Amino acid sequence: MSTEELARAEPAPARKGRVRRWLRRKPVRRALVVTHRWTSLVLGLFLVIETTSGAILLYNADYFRATHGGFYRHTPSEHPVSLEQARDTVAAAHPEFTPAWVSSDGGVIAVGDPAYAVAYSVDPGTGHINGSAHLEEGVMGFLANVHDCGLTCESYPGYVSWLAKPVPSIGFAWPAGTNWGLLLLVVLGLLMVVLAVTGVIVWWPGFRRFSRGFRVRTGKGRFARDYDLHNVIGIVTVPFVLMWGVTGAAFSLPPVKDAWLAITGGAPTDPQKYSFTANAAAPGMPEIGIDQAAKAALAKTPGEVRYLVTPQDGYYTVSIASAGYQPYGARAFFGGDHTVYVDSHDPTHVSDVDARPEPGPNSFYDKVFEPAHFGWLVNGWWRIAWFVLGLTPLALMLTGLSTRLFRTGSNRRRRRAREARRPAAT
Structure with missing residues (x-):
């Protein structure tokens, strides 16, 4: 019998034992320790900046609402103005402004520009314009540029032009829009995955001494205390570090998501999922309008219209927050868990892309794993746990x-x- 046949004939527990013994070998363990140590040392500071800025941005929406009280001034009314009326009011009052989307947020109707940088607020009770606001400005805008764009978002504070230059091809084509800043974010995300995996292997104390892996020796000196704290903090936060690493890298490099789905038993992402073809309209036929598009979307998927994008390529994009569990419920302006496309000339031609059946791992990624990156699936109180866990890389760096x-x-x-003893011995 060949070696391959013997390996296949070997019982599964024996194979697992061989893997454990292989991981316990000093050269292998030493290599894992060195990999874990040097990856954290080389890019540790960048990781801390990325994760700490992300922890603060968990409360970006809450901070914006708290610092823009006038923007969210609204009046109760039995007959509030509609989304379309709010858009028309802003367009008439500010002809230089190009309204591209409308959103229901915090009791007001926001009307925003195509760059998603500026929005006007309309009181739905009175129909009056409260004023305008830059959505990404100040310290929070800078942190968003660091965390989301790698300092490559030109309309945000802190833009660095050379980071926005495209990455040259090195034998394969990068995804469209890949620049040096986004590439750095991908590397940091993959680095977090490496640190999580190697950290678990290095930490693993074995089944018999499993409880020792969670103890902190406070009376054995600074080294023992900080060493134990480093291990305990690291192992407790592994699920979040892994989640942040995978989803963070996948935002800029979609194949990372497909790799994760393949590992977890899911199916590759359908490149045509978010696609819609509008029917050819007769010449001169008017568009159905925002209100009718929202009505058609709600007829397809009941719930609340969180935001609506005016026609692009012949159709409206409507985001609806359905009743019950809302993975993007805490997101400002752009919440909603169902994306519905409505033909701009035919309200019967509608598609809810998030209602299509998908494998369980794919649904988990879209409804839990990805929104958990931002903490949008929980309220502000629960997000305190996300905030504390987001600061753990800083604690890991310090320990x-x-x-x-x-x-x-x-x-x-x-x-x-030793050097002092040598002359005496001589």
Whole structure:
């Protein structure tokens, strides 16, 4: 019998035991430790900046609402103005402004521009314009540019032009729009995955000593305390670090999502999922309008219209928050868990792309895994847990640096002691 046949004939528990013994070998374990250590040292500061900015941005919507009280001024009314009326009011008052989308948020109707940078607020009770606001400005805008764009969003504070230059091809084509800033975000996301996987393997104490992996020795000195804290914090946050790493990299490099779906038993993402072909309209036929498009979308998928994009390529894009579980419920302006396309000339031609059946891993990724990246699926109180976990890379850097400095100092003292003993021995 060949070696391959013997391996296939070997019982599964024996194969698992071989894997555990292989991981416990000193050269293998040393290589994993070195990989974990040096990846965190080389790009650790960038990771801390990325994760810390993301932790603060968890409350970006809450901060915007709290600092723009006038924007959200609204009056109760039994006959509020519609989305289309709000759009027409802004267009008439500000002819230089190009309204491209409307959104129901915080009791008002927001009318925004094509760049998603500026929006006017309309009080639905009175129909009056409250004023305008830049959606990404100040400190939060800068942090969004760091975390979401790698400083390549030109309309945000902190834009760096050379980071926005396209990455040259190195034998294969990068996804459209890939620049140096987005490539850095992809690398950081994949690095978080590497750190999570190698961290679990390095931490693993074995089944018999499993409980020791969660203890913190507070009375054994600084090194033992920080070493244990580093291990405990790291292992507790592995699910979140893995989630943030995979989804963060997938935003700029979609094949990462397909790789994750393949590992978890899902199906590759359908490139035609978010596609819609409008019917050819007769010349001179008017569009159905925003209100009729919203009505047609709600007839297809009941719920609440969170935002609506005016016709592009012959159709409206309507985002609806359905009743019950809402994975994007806490998102400002652009919430909703169902994307519905409505033909701009035929209200009977409608498609709800999020109602199509998908494998379980795909639905989990779209409805739980990805929105969990931003904390949009929970309210502000629950997001405190996301905020604390988002700061753990900073704690890991500090505890790892502390243990590293302690070891370096100990080695230096031992070396000096050996050098001091040599002349006496001579």
